[in-house]
Amino acid sequence: MPTRTLLLDDRAIGRALARMASEIVERCGGTDDLVLIGIQRRGVELAERLKQLIDRAEGARVPVGKMDITLYRDDLQVVGPRPVVGETSLPNLDGKTVVIVDDVLYTGRTVRAALDECADFGRPRRILLCVLIDRGGRELPIRADIVGATVNTVDSDRVDVLVRELDGRDAVELVRSG
């Protein structure tokens, strides 16, 4: 039986996001030329929430885009096509400071694909990576700039990020097969 352990509840996620939002603004030196990109699926919701937090704190209107990296993955042969490819819609990226937002950072392959896809849409001045959970286990030389929480995991674990908009509640759970 797999066991589920609650890592972050809704209030902990709220606090993490608030801190991440101010860290984004701090590291980017303001909101000028700032663009947030959420990676399908859960990254899209997280990016939208970070945008709202930043907009409220800074009185700004930060553009936010969404990106599906399915077609840039390197494992089509291994896992086959995903059932449905999500929407990609991006604002202008040329010369911008782009913050890629995802729920979980694991092997780094998703981020590698996202960087490739960004390059096909424009030439950002700078790209930062912002994730709610860093679970370790990198297979590529990639690191996050802004992290909500770090979790030690083994390969067989699963980290589920649940968001209100899609799952009805906010939570981060560790699923350990046992």
Added chain:
Amino acid sequence: MTALGKDLIGLEYLSAEQIELILDTAEPFKEVSERPIKKVPALRGKTIVNLFFEASTRTRISFEFAEKRLSADTVNVAAQGSSVQKGETLVDTARNLEAMRIDMVVIRHQSSGAAQFLAQRIRSNVINAGDGKHEHPTQGLLDLLTLRDRFGRIRGLKVAIVGDVLHSRVARSNIWGLLKLGAEVAVCGPATLLPRKIEELGVTVLPRVEDAIQWADALNVLRLQLERMQAGFIPSLREYNRVFGVTTERLARAPKDLVILHPGPMNRGVEIDSDVADGPHSVILPQVTNGVAVRMAVLYLLAGGSPDWAQAAGRGEER
């Protein structure tokens, strides 16, 4: 389980779920063609041969765009100027191509069943781009996608297929696809150009084009295949236009605005008037745009290939 399997031979052999999977997968591919760089790396390193034994502009170019926008490497082989002219058989041609390590073959052939025949004899994925009078599945799919864009659904739509149904693989693919997704289908044309017992497929026969216009939500106007008209199927092109042409005057008497489809190439002034083809209810150019997206979806889904991908794709979200 909605994987497509190795080949795409016809819509007759697909389930409603498989057809819907292709249409849903085509949606995000529409956007790829609107990007500044119209290319994604999904099929990088795949080699695709477009084997065209029959003349084709739209379908061949559409497949080629779809392949290139997925970053596949493509080779075009036309029957003219190849060793087919020296008498090489279809299977030998394909096996020789396979010996050069290709991954997919897109085939257009004048004989019904050619795609199936090839699919059973080579390991590469085979995609039917039109075989004789049998099927033209990607045309059927792009027609379905265009109708779904316009009406938001296929179920319950009334679609009349007008013209040379007898010679038309487009008609057959449309009939299978539309019926599987729950549309009502009628065919309309001169008795000489309707296959006998076509009703057994589950379609209604409407003898007069006026009846089709009264009944339908959308008309799919078929090309009169002039190259096949030597056998006296119709008295003359003018006569055909007078009795079966989709004209502004006839459409003016329709109870509602009909959506007009045509698979191309059009014979303006024969099966369809220019005013209708260029009119506000024509979706003939959106059909062409959707053709690229639908073909990208088919290539992408077939390239994934491995039979257990559905389960594999269900593995956790984080990677």
